[in-house]
Amino acid sequence: MNLKTRKCHKLKGDLTIPGDKSISHRAIIFASLAKGYSNLIGLLESEDCLKTLNAFRLMGVPIERNSKANYTIKGVGLKGLKEADRVIDCGNSGTSMRLLTGLLAAQDFYTVLSGDTSLRKRPMDRIIKPLREMKAKIWARRDNYAPLSIKGSQLSAINYTLPVASAQVKSSLLLAGLYTDGKTILREPGLSRDHTERMLQGFGVNLKKSGLSIELDLQKDRLEGQEIVIPADISSAAFFITAALIIDDSELLLRNIGINPSRSGFLKVVKDMGGDCQLINKRVVSGEPVADIIVKSSKLTGVNISGDLIPTLIDELPIIAILASRAEGRTVIKDAAELRVKESDRITNMISILSNMGVNVQELTDGMIINGPVELKGGFEVDSSGDHRIAMTVAIAGLLIDEPILINNSDSIKTSFPEFIDLLNKCSVT
16 A cells, blocks of 8 residues: 655644554453453554464464454463464564564474564564573574574573663563563663563562562462553554644644653653643553643754663654654754664664655664754655554654655554554544
């Protein structure tokens, strides 16, 4: 599918953004490993999350769709999974592949995990190495890339310091740690998403956190099924927050947005830039902090983004680059080399896109420097490289531009935000 951008004069509306992708993946996993029934309300029905859902169906977990975004899962317990009778296809979902690898390394059966062309180019050594230290038996193409072949075995507990802050690596090791006799101890160099830790505690697992250290000590052999209400995805909301900030006379109300501190770096950047973004009706839902957000068009200024802030907004950096192009002064993004091994090399892609839009941008090995503000230009084509966030970023920038931009291979948007175009049309005044 190809998508052509369209200029918008302002944005107005009251929107409900779909469920958080990271939390949806984890809710499926832990509900499947629990004993008894779990109800998942607000599950993101994107291609990525449905790949995780299908993986557990293939492993014998009864899953029923009650209505849109509402599922009941009859958990089979920690030792109740069965060997799939085929290769498990993770599609474009790195979360599915990395988390399932940790879980499946501890089962008593054999599994092969594969994915699409993009996923098979993403490095997996960051999970393979520590899992092998736990005695996992994993084989990979060139010892780094999917397909992954996993022969489940009895694992040993690990005391491990992650080289980089990574929620996927941390979660993979914690899932493996559910099956060891000793304590799993992990340390991170910086804060990363903590949805796994929150959910494990919610399911009754003895998990302790102290600063950037985590200690997992499974003192019982079962997780209990429960109801999980999934908040709206802050990473998806970021596209609409950006659009409202940069388009004159805009105002949006976004409901039930997850504002977990390990994910809310984007909101800090918006505040530091001078954006009018108000959080109201703050509350906690299923262990996750949530708020409604009112955002209005604003005059922005450039900022520096680096260090410990990066893991809390890594997925939002492409759309932050568009914010920076409309901000007064210089914005510097550093310490974000992780962007080069996402669904695409997001640094290289954004440098090319911004340059074509007429932005004064300088590429760094681990980020970029953007000088603004600039009146963005269109009239060219973009290949999203199968990257959903690149495609959506260009679509938002196009709201400001007279000449359309043609976004090729925009089907990738469905992997994380299938309602994106409908919601954009709903609130756009052309």
